[in-house]
Amino acid sequence: MRHFPAFLDLTGRAAPGVGEGGTRGAPLADRFKAAARAALPGLAARRRSADAALTGPAADLAIAGRAAGAAFADARRGAETRLTGVVHLVGAGPGATDLLTLRALRLLGEADVVVYDRLVGEGVLDLARRGAERVFVGKARANHCVPQGEINALIVRLAREGKRVVRLKGGDPFVFGRGGEELEACRAAGVACEVVPGVTAALACAAATGIPLTHRDRARTVTFATGHTRDGRLYLDFAALARPGQTLAVYMGVTTLAALRDGLVAAGLPAGTPAALVERGGTDAQRVLRGTLNSVVARAPVWHTCGPALLLVGDVAAQAEEERLAA
Ligand SMILES: C[S@@+](CC[C@H](N)C(=O)[O-])C[C@H]1O[C@@H](n2cnc3c(N)ncnc32)[C@H](O)[C@@H]1O
Structure with a gap:
């Protein structure tokens, strides 16, 4: 990635420690700076036009040691197209x-x-x-x-x-x-x-816990659902979510876990289905509560601190647990 501030500052000087690209770009930036100051009133607009000029074809030409004039013409064109927000x-x-x-x-x-x-x-x-x-x-x-x-x-x-x-x-x-x-x-x-x-959180939590969202034998469907309520109700299609052979990733569900479990079980999902609650997944502060749908939901209120958490439900969660125990 070549980025304007990496090799030139707004005065057109090469930034400290930069190589040949910066040195060759400096005369271009000097000429560009004078013209931009005349044409553009604000510092933000000038910086944007400088970025447009010095990260596009103009910079390529300057770094390649080609005529700054050609690059400058290109820079002006680039600047004009990037002045709106x-x-x-x-x-x-x-x-x-x-x-x-x-x-x-x-x-x-x-x-x-x-x-x-x-x-x-x-x-x-x-x-x-x-x-x-x-x-x-x-x-x-x-x-x-x-x-x-x-x-x-x-x-x-x-x-x-x-x-x-x-x-x-x-x-x-x-x-x-x-x-x-x-x-x-x-x-x-x-x-x-x-x-x-x-x-997204489901991908980060899955990767960090070793729970694959899909699996040839255990989950051919993955569903992202929200545990967020409207008017105190979960508007979820529990019959669809309870179908076998899928993984369920529930966002924003920590405070509604019990209602979610009850809806899933009433729709036919066994309460013993493997599950994991992942807090701050994919970060250094990640925590994981593993078990079954029933045990995880029962323990969550005491276990959960205040971080964002995602519930994974499905046979794939057991696979990670089996591998963890075997290890
Ligand atoms: C408003 S949603 C935003 C989701 C976000 N756009 C995404 O793609 O991950 C917030 C919910 O995402 C989940 N979430 C976000 N970051 C998370 C993390 N690092 N670990 C676990 N869950 C997370 C939690 O369920 C949280 O309540």
């Missing part, structure tokens, strides 16, 4: 910094503002551009989430101000992340929006 809905993964995608890392390094959730890991946030504004929307005063409508309005407004907005969400934006609503809000407002997938 954009929203990137970025999946931050389960919390572990090294489970971030390379694309997410690049966008964080280019962000003007990062709007982030409660589940985004500290280490991930530290990867944002040093000067980027950070806006926390996970919990506000009195421990209430910022309403979704306000978050939608916020990211649209920031993009309309010409900013590059990274809307950072735990896991994947499109898995119980309300990313769909934010994408719709951007589209309705005519704001460009890109979605960058992240490692």
Whole structure:
């Protein structure tokens, strides 16, 4: 990844310790800086146009030692196309910094503002551009989430101000992340929006516990379900969830585990079906409670601390346990 600040600063000087690319890029940046200052009023717009110029074909030409003039013309074109704001809905993964995608890392390094959730890991946030504004929307005063409508309005407004907005969400934006609503809000407002997938909790928990979500003999279907209630009720198709030969991954279910178990058992799933509750999966602080659907649900209230947790139910959970005992 070549990124503007890695080899030049805004004055056009090569950054300390950079090699030939920076030295050759410096005259280009000098010329670019003068023209950009004349054409663009704000520092943010100038930085963006510099990024566009110095991370694209212009930088390639400069680093290749080709005429800076040709590169500069290209830089101007690039700058003109990138002056409007954009929203990137970025999946931050389960919390572990090294489970971030390379694309997410690049966008964080280019962000003007990062709007982030409660589940985004500290280490991930530290990867944002040093000067980027950070806006926390996970919990506000009195421990209430910022309403979704306000978050939608916020990211649209920031993009309309010409900013590059990274809307950072735990896991994947499109898995119980309300990313769909934010994408719709951007589209309705005519704001460009890109979605960058992240490692969702079910994948991280499965990998970190050795519980495969699918298995040739034990699970030919995997279902992601939410344990979140509306009007105090679980709106789940228990008959479908109780079918054999599948793995169930339940998000946001810690407080409704008993109701979930009762619904599944009433629909025919044996209470002795293997299960695991994974707290802070995929991070250094991961904890796992293994057992059956019944035993896990019974022990969870005492066992669970306050971290995000995911319930995995299905024969695949027994496989991991058998392997663990054998080891
Ligand atoms: C609002 S949902 C967000 C899901 C997220 N978009 C994703 O793709 O993982 C929050 C729920 O995700 C689950 N979750 C998120 N991170 C987790 C982690 N590291 N370990 C276990 N569960 C996690 C928990 O069930 C939590 O209540």
